[in-house]
Amino acid sequence: MSNSSHTQCQNCHQRTKNIFCALNGDELNRIDQSKRCQVFEKGELIFSEADEPKGIYCIEKGKAKLVQLGPDGKDQILHFANEGDVMGYRATLSGDLFSCSAVAIEKSKICFIPKDIFISAVGNNSKLALKIIHLFSEELKKIESNLTKITQGPVKERIAQSLLLLKNKYGFDSDQATINITIKREELANMAGTTRETATRILYSFQEEKLIQLIGKKIKIVDLKGLIEVSKEV
Numbered sequence: 091m092s093n094s095s096h097t098q099c100q101n102c103h104q105r106t107k108n109i110f111c112a113l114n115g116d117e118l119n120r121i122d123q124s125k126r127c128q129v130f131e132k133g134e135l136i137f138s139e140a141d142e143p144k145g146i147y148c149i150e151k152g153k154a155k156l157v158q159l160g161p162d163g164k165d166q167i168l169h170f171a172n173e174g175d176v177m178g179y180r181a182t183l184s185g186d187l188f189s190c191s192a193v194a195i196e197k198s199k200i201c202f203i204p205k206d207i208f209i210s211a212v213g214n215n216s217k218l219a220l221k222i223i224h225l226f227s228e229e230l231k232k233i234e235s236n237l238t239k240i241t242q243g244p245v246k247e248r249i250a251q252s253l254l255l256l257k258n259k260y261g262f263d264s265d266q267a268t269i270n271i272t273i274k275r276e277e278l279a280n281m282a283g284t285t286r287e288t289a290t291r292i293l294y295s296f297q298e299e300k301l302i303q304l305i306g307k308k309i310k311i312v313d314l315k316g317l318i319e320v321s322k323e324v
Contacts (some may be wrong), residue, residue, distance in 0.1 A: 091129065091130050091131070091202040097127075097150060098118075098122050099113075099119075099121055099122050099125075100115065100118050101124075102150060102171055102211065102264065104149070104174035105118075105168040106149055107173075107174035108148065108174045108175065108176055108195050109176060109218060109221040109222055109225060110148070110218075111219070111221075112115045112215060112217035112220075112221050113211065113215060113218060114215075116235065117211055117214070117215060117273040120207060120210075120317065121203055121207060121208075121211065124204050125201050125202060125203045125204075125207075126201070126202045126208045126292060127150065127196070127199060127200070127201045127202070127214065127257055127265070128199070128200055128202065128232040129197065129199050129200075129280065130152070130194040130197070130199075130200055131194065131197055132194055132196050132197055133193065133195075134194050135191060135192070135193055135196065136154060136177070136191075136193065136194060136200060137177075137178060137188055137192050137194035138188065138189065138191050139157075139158060139159060139187075139188055139189065139190050139191040140187050140188060141188050142185060142187055142188075143178050143181040143186075143187070143188055143205060144202075144204065144205055145178070145182060145202055145204040145205045145207070145208060146176055146177065146179045146182050146202070146205075146208050147175065147176070147177040147178050147201070147202055147203075148174075148175070148176050148177075148199050148200065148201045148203065149171055149173050149175050149176075149177070149198060149199075149202050150173065150194050150199045150200065150201055150320075151173055151198060151199040151269060152194060152195075152197060152198020152199060152200070153170065153171065153172055153173070153194070153195045153198060153260065153300040154170070154175075154177065154192050154193060154194050154195060154200075155167055155169075155170050155171070155192070155193050155195050155198050155277070156168045156169050156170070156171060156177065156190045156191070156192055156197060157189040157190055157191050157192075157193060158189065158191070159191075162301075164280070165191075165281060165289065166281045167277060167281050168190055169229075169232070170195075170256070170259050170271070171192070171260060172260060174300045176225070179208070179222060180224075180226065182208060182209070183209065183212070183222070184203050192236050195271070195272070196271075196272065196289070197314070202205055221224070222234050231254050243322065245282060245283075245288060245292065246292055246295075246320060247320065247321055247322050248282040248283060248284065249278070249282050249284070249289055249292045249293070249296075250296075250301075250317050250318075250320040250321035251282070251321045252282045253278075253302070253309060253311070253317060253321075254279055254318065254321055255281070256269050256271055256273065256309075257269050259271075259309065262311075263308075265297070265310070267310050267311055267312070268305065268309070268310040269308065269309050269310070269311065269313075270291060271308075272306075272307045272308055273307060273309070274291050275290045275291075275293070278293075293309070294298050296317070296320075297318070300312055300313060300316075301313045301316045301317050302317070
């Protein structure tokens with residue numbers, strides 16, 4: 091982790107995509123004066139499960155995964171965060187400890203906003219408060235939906251569903267086919283609730299069926315319609 095010069099909130103191209111679009115110039119200036127921007131390398135811990143939140147984290151550039159330690163001692167991926175996403179806001183507002191950890195999955199620039207500044211902004215701006223309520227509702231709905239999809243059905247369907255979730259979250263590279271995230275086989279298996287060996291075997295079977303193409307740790311979707319059919323998401 092290293093410190094980085096920060097982009098002013100008013101000039102940040104991610105602001106229009108997240109909850110901070112509700113803030114006015116003076117409110118953004120207060121955040122600017124107190125925030126701290128840092129660069130996290132791939133695999134670096136952003137915050138830890140069971141730690142006391144000191145504030146929230148906004149991704150200006152990069153990607154992260156939110157993980158929770160399972161009873162077997164392995165990390166369970168809860169969901170992924172993309173540019174413009176805010177992390178840690180629920181624990182910060184509720185006063186609870188972090189229920190999960192955040193880990194950078196590529197080199198990422200992340201802005202930290204102190205707890206008192208964030209809570210003050212929420213208390214003084216009803217539009218921001220409503221956006222947070224909407225964000226919480228949407229995240230909860232997605233988590234419930236994803237859990238239902240990923241924990242039920244044959245493992246082949248679950249792997250296909252996991253690939254579609256990644257595609258919907260991160261989109262494609264410039265070729266409009268390769269999912270815009272580098273993901274390990276173990277991470278994909280974790281998402282689908284299976285073993286790395288099984289996930290790898292199914293990925294190769296998808297490749298043989300010309301549904302996808304494996305390019306290192308990147309995955310290119312060759313037949314989107316076919317993948318959707320395998321996932322049963324019709």
